[in-house]
Amino acid sequence: MTDFRQIARPGVWVAVLALMCAVPAAFAQEGGDLPAPLAGDANPAAVPAAAVPAEKPAESLADSQDDSIMGMVLNSGATGLTFMVVLILFSLAAVTVGLERAVNTRQDRIVPATFLGDLRTLLGKTDVKPNEFAALCEKTPSPVARILQAGLLRTGRPVTEVEKSMEDAAAREMAEIRGGIKPLSVVGAVAPLVGLLGTVLGMIIAFRTASQEGLGRGELMAQGIYMALLTTAAGLTIAIPCLLLAAVYNSRVEKYFREIDKSLMETMPCFARLETTSKTEQPS
Numbered sequence: 001m002t003d004f005r006q007i008a009r010p011g012v013w014v015a016v017l018a019l020m021c022a023v024p025a026a027f028a029q030e031g032g033d034l035p036a037p038l039a040g041d042a043n044p045a046a047v048p049a050a051a052v053p054a055e056k057p058a059e060s061l062a063d064s065q066d067d068s069i070m071g072m073v074l075n076s077g078a079t080g081l082t083f084m085v086v087l088i089l090f091s092l093a094a095v096t097v098g099l100e101r102a103v104n105t106r107q108d109r110i111v112p113a114t115f116l117g118d119l120r121t122l123l124g125k126t127d128v129k130p131n132e133f134a135a136l137c138e139k140t141p142s143p144v145a146r147i148l149q150a151g152l153l154r155t156g157r158p159v160t161e162v163e164k165s166m167e168d169a170a171a172r173e174m175a176e177i178r179g180g181i182k183p184l185s186v187v188g189a190v191a192p193l194v195g196l197l198g199t200v201l202g203m204i205i206a207f208r209t210a211s212q213e214g215l216g217r218g219e220l221m222a223q224g225i226y227m228a229l230l231t232t233a234a235g236l237t238i239a240i241p242c243l244l245l246a247a248v249y250n251s252r253v254e255k256y257f258r259e260i261d262k263s264l265m266e267t268m269p270c271f272a273r274l275e276t277t278s279k280t281e282q283p284s
Contacts, residue, residue: 083198083231094187110256115140143173188242195235202228
């Protein structure tokens with residue numbers, strides 16, 4: 001009969017534990033694989049980890065795509081390319097208008113310094129003639145010259161009528177100059193809307209693709225969304241400089257026309273003298 005008192009001794013349990021630890025160590029030193037029960041493998045038929053060759057990690061979607069702006073644009077599909085072409089046309093038009101306004105809203109095009117200098121010289125005379133003002137306007141064609149010419153056409157008339165004629169001419173000149181700036185404001189207002197429309201259509205297409213492929217292919221939907229957002233980013237990129245340029249040009253034009261108004265107001269006493277002279281020369 002087995003003596004359970006011998007089994008219950010501590011020395012016996014220590015020997016059993018030492019044996020259990022020695023067996024795995026012996027397998028590890030020999031380079032063998034652990035048996036499935038000792039390795040804790042729930043599936044004895046499973047292939048050992050060492051026997052499975054290491055697989056090459058799959059290339060992620062982000063690594064397979066071109067991260068440059070041009071690459072994302074080219075990968076945005078037919079819808080994205082269509083909207084991007086429209087926005088590129090908008091940007092080309094805005095650049096053309098911006099360069100043209102940068103040249104034609106300079107001071108020497110609206111109120112030349114030479115014209116103002118010659119005008120002050122004429123105003124310093126006591127016996128200035130209307131034909132001298134006309135010669136000055138013909139020598140320096142500009143908005144300020146055309147405004148002064150509108151007043152010269154009313155020479156001899158009441159000063160209020162002369163001043164009203166010059167105000168109307170100034171309003172026409174300013175409207176013409178601002179009309180050249182208006183395309184920048186239009187592009188700045190329309191470009192974000194075009195980009196937003198492209199984003200909405202792109203998201204519709206992305207969600208439609210996700211509904212067909214299933215929720216397990218979320219990377220397809222994410223790819224479509226970030227590509228669709230490119231149109232909004234492009235629209236804002238075009239709109240912000242256009243609105244800033246339009247504000248700068250409008251402010252410049254207003255500044256120059258305030259200077260025109262200040263300079264031409266000095267001609268009112270001269271027109272008053274011409275009115276008096278005209279009345280005295282009329283036969284009684």
